[in-house]
Amino acid sequence: xxxNIIRPVLGIILLFIVSGCKSTEVAEAETPEEIFSNSQGQxxxxxxxxxxxxxxNHPLMAIWIEDMDNNYVQTLYVAExxxxxxxxxxxxxxxxxxxAEIRRPAALPVWSHSxxxxxxxxLFVPIPEHAIPDAYTGATPSRSFLLRTKLDKxxxxxxxxxxxxxxxxxxxxxxxxxxYPNDNIYKTSCQPSLVYRAMVDLNDNTRExxxxxxxxxxxxxxxxxxxxxxxxTMTTAFNITRSILVKEPE
Numbered sequence: 001x002x003x004n005i006i007r008p009v010l011g012i013i014l015l016f017i018v019s020g021c022k023s024t025e026v027a028e029a030e031t032p033e034e035i036f037s038n039s040q041g042q043x044x045x046x047x048x049x050x051x052x053x054x055x056x057n058h059p060l061m062a063i064w065i066e067d068m069d070n071n072y073v074q075t076l077y078v079a080e081x082x083x084x085x086x087x088x089x090x091x092x093x094x095x096x097x098x099x100a101e102i103r104r105p106a107a108l109p110v111w112s113h114s115x116x117x118x119x120x121x122x123l124f125v126p127i128p129e130h131a132i133p134d135a136y137t138g139a140t141p142s143r144s145f146l147l148r149t150k151l152d153k154x155x156x157x158x159x160x161x162x163x164x165x166x167x168x169x170x171x172x173x174x175x176x177x178x179x180y181p182n183d184n185i186y187k188t189s190c191q192p193s194l195v196y197r198a199m200v201d202l203n204d205n206t207r208e209x210x211x212x213x214x215x216x217x218x219x220x221x222x223x224x225x226x227x228x229x230x231x232x233t234m235t236t237a238f239n240i241t242r243s244i245l246v247k248e249p250e
Contacts (some may be wrong), residue, residue, distance in 0.1 A: 006081070032144040033170075037077045038135045043151025044202055045245040048163070051144045055239035058140055059167035062111035065151065066160045066178070072114040073159065075132060076149045079140045080136040082125060083132035086223055101128060105221030106189035108164045113224020148249075157202045161246050163211055166193035167237065174233040175219070186220045191237040193217035195226055198246050 033047065048063060062078040081087045087102045105123045107113065112124040119127050127133055170191045171177050180186045196211035216234060217224035 013069045029143075030144050032146045034146050034148070035077075035138055035141060036111070037102075037147060037149040038152065039139065039148075039150065040135065041150030041152050043153045043156065045148070045249050046161070046200075047149050047249055048076070048147040048149070049145075049163070049245040050141075050163075050241075050245060051145070051242040051244075053239040053242040055167070055170065055236045056143075056241070057167060058142070059165050059240050060107050060140065061115050061163065061165040062108045063147070063161070063163050064111055064114065064165065065156070066114070066162060066199065068158055068160070070160070073156065074152050075111070075115070075136045076151075077085075077147055078111065078132055078137055080137040081140070082112075083137040085126050085128045085131060100194070104188055104215075106185045106192070106219065107221070108193055109217040109221035110162070110193065110224050110226055111164045112221070112227050114162075123221075125221075157201055160199050161200050161211065163196040163244050164217065165194050165196075165240055166217070167191075167240050170234075170236050172235045174235075183220055189219060189221070190220045191234055192227075194230065194234060195238050196241075196244050200246055202248065207250075208245055208247045211246065213238070233247075 014199055047194070056166050060079045060082055062082070063076045065073040065076065082104060085101055085103075086099050088097070088099050096168070103121070103123055103125060107125070109124075115124065117130065118124055119130065166189060168188055168190055172191055175191045177187065177190075193216060194213055195215050196216065197214045198209040198211040200209060212228060215228045216230040218225060218227070
């Protein structure tokens with residue numbers, strides 16, 4: 001296992017050039033990409049409809065379930081790069097992008113700490129040897145999407161569905177690139193992750209529930225706390241998404 005937290009500065013600069021932080025023109029009637037996870041699950045089926053906003057530019061995201069006491073139950077979906085520990089655009093030292101193992105603890109810290117799996121290097125993000133199974137991972141969708149998924153097991157009728165999202169290079173007046181000059185982990189996150197949540201009750205007649213933002217993750221991924229100063233410090237991060245809905249299929 002590689003001990004480096006981040007690849008050389010050259011890779012960061014090239015990633016900035018490639019990705020940038022441009023806003024995206026989003027068609028009002030954009031057809032969402034249909035994706036699937038955990039198709040072999042034995043529990044209730046769910047649909048999560050994500051509509052991207054104008055600031056959407058290849059964010060990382062995770063979707064998971066917690067019980068009514070806020071205990072982690074299971075992951076429904078996580079971006080493959082973070083779930084596997086291998087980023088396809090991870091190493092540019094040869095002059096072209098190659099896959100490489102990268103540690104990104106600031107990317108989705110609430111999800112990663114919620115799992116409670118601590119790796120040998122002390123971080124809570126998966127390493128390739130302990131990768132999240134294929135059933136729960138996928139490439140980051142490039143546009144709005146509809147995720148069709150299932151819980152692992154039956155029996156859980158009331159729970160929280162959480163959605164964490166983070167997009168690098170989205171500095172703002174509060175989260176500046178020199179806010180923590182000696183923290184290279186923070187510099188892979190910029191504005192921290194945002195966490196959205198909805199309570200789902202499969203026994204009521206509500207077929208569709210909107211997820212609402214409840215806080216942000218730690219700027220450097222040092223813990224899994226949800227910080228509630230998000231309305232004061234986060235700006236364009238709120239525009240990565242236009243809406244997130246959880247639905248019970250007909």
